[in-house]
Amino acid sequence: MHPRSSLTVLAAAAALLTTATTATAATEPVSRAQVAAHFDLDAEQQPENITVDRDGSAYLTFSFARQIARVSPSGRTHVLATLPAPEKANTPNLGKAFVGGIARADDGTLYVTYATGTAELTGVWAVRPGGRPRRIAALPADGLPNGLALDRRTGRIYVTDSVHGVVYRVDARGGRATVWAEGEALRPSTFAGANGLKLHDGAVWVTNLDKGTILRIPVPARGTAKRIQVHATGMPSIDDFAFTGRGDTLLAARDDNEVDLVRPDGTHTAVLTAADGLQTPTSVAVHGHTVYVPSAAYLTNKDPNLLVAHLDR
Template sequence: MFTMVRFKIWNGAAAFIAAAVAFAAPATAQPRIDLSAVPHQVGAFEPLSSNIIASFEEGNFLESVIVLSSGDLLITEIQSRTIWRVDPSGARAPFHQSDIQPVGLAVDIDGQIVLSGSTADGNAAIFTFKDDGALDRTILIEGAQFLNGVAFVAPGQLLVADSGGGLIIHVDIESEESRIWSSDESLGVHPDRSPLLPGVNGLKVFDGAVYATNSSRTTLLRIPAIGLDYRAGSPEVILQDISFDDLAIAADGTIYGTTHIFDSVVRIEQDGSVTTVAKTEQGVAGSTAAAFGRRAEDRNTLYVVGDGGFYLDPENPAPANVVAIGTDEPGLSLEASFSHIDYPNMEPAARMTMVRCMTVPGSDERRRAVAPDYDRFLKLNIARIAFAGEVYGDGREAELTARLYFMHGLDEARAEGIMESSPYLIEGVYSSCDAVPFDAMPGSIAWPDELSRGR
């Protein structure tokens, strides 16, 4: 059972949030962060093909991006408190706009959209949405400082970076309970660097581990997710002296990072070598987040959003762009990001035969008359019938068109022989019953619910 906890307070968190979210700090003629004091390796510049697919006017702050199964992008814009829906051609429309302060986005395996941010009165929270953009639920995260990047470590199990508190928090979306997942010192801010640089920031899951950026410490961390409860292992610094905001991971493990204040996108090979693949001239000024496409035609496309340099220099921002960058490898699929999930008690799926019995239109009176005998027929064959159900041609308000019976341990001839004795077939409720082989795929019968949820 998870417990609600109060998180430790980071001195200066309120000031950081005011600067990072409300942008109340006055504009100055010089950038607000001394870049010379922030270690950042860039490697060789090898630009990839790119295309600006959408452009928001100066002063917009595009903070996070996810790609839906439809191919559309969802993008948070902090200034107007809007989540935009943008299709790959660049057409856009508001998905959700309210007094919520939107920050980080993630999508679960079932399509559930979640957002990190804060309520109108400034309380840190996780929000869930319906498919049409309507707010579904608000899950308050008591004591959190500044919720930022989010990623699912398992279906329904969310990790969220608290950039102000230097924590990663685990949230069970169904129970709405939260706990500290990791409070390792490596997640906190660097004591000698600008307070405008957040601590743990972007999160992604790959090959049984959580990859986390720390913008203040200019590090990329790998944190193992251990066991069926996905507890945090010890963080390992796998790259340092590089200023990442968010990251996206390709199927082969190649990492693409957005550098935000350094106006670029950087590729990290598996051997640790660094290459800059896009800069301001490619439209990625103030690059904040990235996500790979999910359709066959754009799986090799990296979508990058940014703030046009607004955060670094609010007096001189460029347009905030959505840029499509062509890469040489497809992105990590959502399914593959859960490759670490194990089901030790999973049972083999049963081999079955499916029988489809077609219903005669207008046979309701006959069906009611013979229903008691049919009910007895089902009970006498209950050991053979795994499950059965009704099929409607056009929704449940339409007329019943067929019934399906899934039988185990029987071949097609034997299954049809049993159905020849069905009172529904004998009395003309069914016009015919035909059997075909059916190989059951894993489902709730093979994967008990508590295992499919990773408990």
């Protein structure tokens, strides 16, 4: 990173931590947890997923509002785009339209998953800076596309389907999505299976919400995935996650109001809880020494927000 960019990131993180509302507790290596932005529950501004820009701006999906929003380093929220509403949503498990995972390309294009229960709208959508949302790949209407990650090196997008329990792959330029990984470890047992998704160290990493697991799927040079490795277990209601920048150590959001530190050996410890301001946390982003945790308030029905905290490396 360019030194000037480093200074910009540090200044942005400091601004968020300074303007935030102080909370009460956190556990090493996370500290100084504070709520940086509050969202409008009545407007269904419930943040599902997050990606962070170089300057510390957070890009969020508001799942049921069908919106993509930016939260500036000062904590100001600006809605960038609203995805078109289906004539009649019939999304599996949810009933209503749902915007899920988000990733940002180097040119500023934002990619998101959209589930509506309709063939016309369900799939992967892209929003170029200043442009309108457009669908670049269709996905099965009877599924629930959820987590999303962009491989900037290959230009491929990976997407989880929480109902079908698979991982799709599609070209970021658009086209036909194909099933890249499938198997019992990805399938749901009661409600939702494959959920959060990240690319890290030559592998696709996926959570299974129902089974409380984190999975590692090596990316072969060609073709579809062959092996699914169980990296961690015993994490009920696990959603999305982010790597801390130290090997395979990661932070995972759980719907039961926890963010867990997961070590390379798979052991895990809660480092953030409801005492810090979590309200059904859904995802995590790590940028420099700052941790970002959106809370959608799906289960608490109170104060959807964006929490920030300091990460001691």
